[in-house]
Amino acid sequence: MEVVVIGGGLAGLVFSLEALKTGHRIVLLEKEDTPGGLLKTESENGYVFDTGGSHIIFSREPYKLNYLLNIVGRKNLLRHRRDTRIYYKGRFIKYPFENGIYMLPPRERYEILKSVIETYANRVKGLLDEPKNFEEWIYYVFGNAIAEKYLVPYNKKIWKRDLKEISLEWVKGRVPLPPINDVLKSAVGIPTEGYRHQLNFYYPLEGGIYTLVENLLNRLSSNKNFRLITGVNVEQIYKQGDIVFVNTGDREFKGDVVVSTAPLPQTLNYIDKRYARKLDNFDYNSLLVIGIGTRFKALPYHWIYFPQNSIVFHRLAILSNYSPKMAPKNGTTFLAEISIPPGEQINTDKLERRVIEDILSLGIIKESDVVQTKSWFWKYAYIVYRQRYSETTKLAKRYLLEHCVITLGRFGSWTYINMDETAYRARMTARNLKSTFRLYRREKGLEG
Ligand SMILES: Cc1cc2nc3c(=O)[nH]c(=O)nc-3n(C[C@H](O)[C@H](O)[C@H](O)COP(=O)(O)OP(=O)(O)OC[C@H]3O[C@@H](n4cnc5c(N)ncnc54)[C@H](O)[C@@H]3O)c2cc1C
Missing domain, CATH: 3.50.50.60 (FAD/NAD(P)-binding domain)
Incomplete structure (x- = not known):
């Protein structure tokens, strides 16, 4: 044909x-x-940016994963164990949040544990109404504490919508349910891993x-x-x-x-x-990707989620931790992602400046370390269900x-x-x- x-x-x-x-x-x-x-890469003075946002290779199914790995070629692949964080009240909490509870102060651990157990018990007893939208689902599965501390603010930030408008179809098979055992272990300080199909990922050298x-x-x-x-x-x-x-x-x-x-x-x-x-x-969000190249090595993580509105990006990836070839020796390549609802006017120069200020506010780099800034706008990035x-x-x-x-x-x-x-x-x-x-x-x- x-x-x-x-x-x-x-x-x-x-x-x-x-x-x-x-x-x-x-x-x-x-x-x-x-x-x-979306799978484009640009290089500027030794800083290498994936311009469509942070992309890693992973899959639940080995045959789907292997297809992609074979295209890259086995000799040009790095395998990583994910080290990803959530920035919460000045701390880098292990991701997913429910597996990182042990890094929170005792009072917060207690609040989360209490709410998770109460929600679990009420759910098992059939005392909770079945959720009808994404927001209700978050409360139904995780309880008030995890919902209000992380999941609701983070999702509002990335979706830029009332979460009640998002269909439950979005959740199905996508957002993993937290095993209660993991939450209990995490609350008492025993490390666990969540979102396991992405625990190891690949990236081209x-x-x-x-x-x-x-x-x-x-x-x-x-x-x-x-x-x-x-x-x-x-x-x-x-x-x-x-x-x-x-x-x-x-x-x-x-x-x-x-x-x-x-x-x-x-x-x-x-x-x-x-x-x-x-x-x-057909609803969607656009994406502004801002790449920042800096001198010196900053932070050992792969990427960090930011639920708070005081920071403009929802995710900051550190591409030089995906492969050392993504930055000059002793340099760091950051990629900040900001989701934009359709039709919203943006001032890219202002947002680039804001991203730098927000990274500076984390205390991980100095202004004089920044040597490269560039941004890319993608009209279609996230489909809103x-x-x-x-x-x-x-x-x-x-x-x-x-x-x-x-x-x-x-x-x-x-x-x-x-x-x-x-x-x-x-x-x-x-x-x-x-x-x-x-x-x-x-x-x-x-x-x-
Ligand atoms: C921020 C972000 C992070 C992601 N991270 C990951 C990740 O870590 N791991 C992962 O596995 N997946 C990730 N994804 C998903 C991944 O990017 C997609 O699954 C994949 O790239 C989709 O490819 P595509 O060909 O369907 O779409 P696209 O990449 O959008 O390609 C469509 C092509 O069609 C062209 N086109 C459009 N209209 C026309 C027209 N009228 N005439 C001619 N050409 C046209 C466009 O220019 C484009 O080249 C991520 C996605 C986003 C947005």
Whole structure:
């Protein structure tokens, strides 16, 4: 089949690689000059920044993990045991919070323990109402103390929404339930680990997270059935008979099927603006990533979460602890992440200044140590699961399939997925492309 792929991020590249193996021909259209989507890396004076925010390689499923590790190449991989913190009342508490309780003063430990036990007992006795939204779920599972000290303020900061507006669908399978035993152990000072599927993670020794993209492009470039066209922004998709046309303003491409990894609401827009407006339930947050390069080594952690509003970023990653090649010798590469609700006007210069001041306020660097600052804005970063999330996305995907458009990727499928799942779904879609398409045509009575 002739396939037009929209978007050269991880989803588009993995899909292309796998679809070529089953004999399809691919034209991949990417609007930026460099493919990679969120997985881009830039280097300035020896400071290496992953411009789409901190990215580590991990997975619950070994086969999904191995696929990504093989793309990077085993010789260029570092394996880390996560050392991640939450900045809370001037202390760097071990993450997840419920596993770091032992680092809190006795009164706070007592408050948390009491609230966790009471909530647990009430839940088991059936005295608590079933949660109906994300905020209620936090209180229902963790109790008031952990909710109010960390989870609610942190989530409000990253989601920039009333947490009651966020659907429970977001939580399913994503936010791990804390084993009561871990909380008890942690409160009395016995160290435990939570969020275990991410306890060990991988990162390229050289090249930052873009290594994944670079290696995928190397594998694709030698295939004569693959064509990559960069700097072309898809604006319209339409069908004539059995052929789908993709218009990029001054050029037109055609295929039997289109695979779009562009954000789902945008893909709808390329076909029918009125229908896209009708399904207007696609909420998201943007992201400003601010990279700071400093002299001297600062802090031994991989990344730190900041629940308090007095600090502008919700997360600060220390990329030079992911790989020593991410900073000059004795330097530190920081990456601060600030989530931005859609449409909010931002002043990047002011925010860069604010990030530096906030890092200075932690007392870990001096102003004169800062040698490099740069920022990158990403319109689509976090999908916000509103109520009626499933209903809307299902309708949208069904509508697109009727126009021979298959959606894929984090924003294409409008699902909060990481690289492991993004790559896995891209592979499966490529492998099953013919049968999915035939089944669809048969259902529609287009094929006997
Ligand atoms: C802050 C942050 C941190 C993350 N951390 C991790 C992590 O630690 N580990 C992990 O596994 N995952 C992580 N992820 C998730 C990971 O980034 C994604 O799963 C993955 O990069 C998604 O790839 P994609 O191809 O679906 O999307 P994208 O990377 O967005 O690629 C889509 C591509 O389509 C192009 N495009 C869009 N519209 C058009 C158009 N009209 N015409 C042509 N081209 C178009 C874009 O330019 C882009 O190149 C993180 C995500 C974020 C936001």
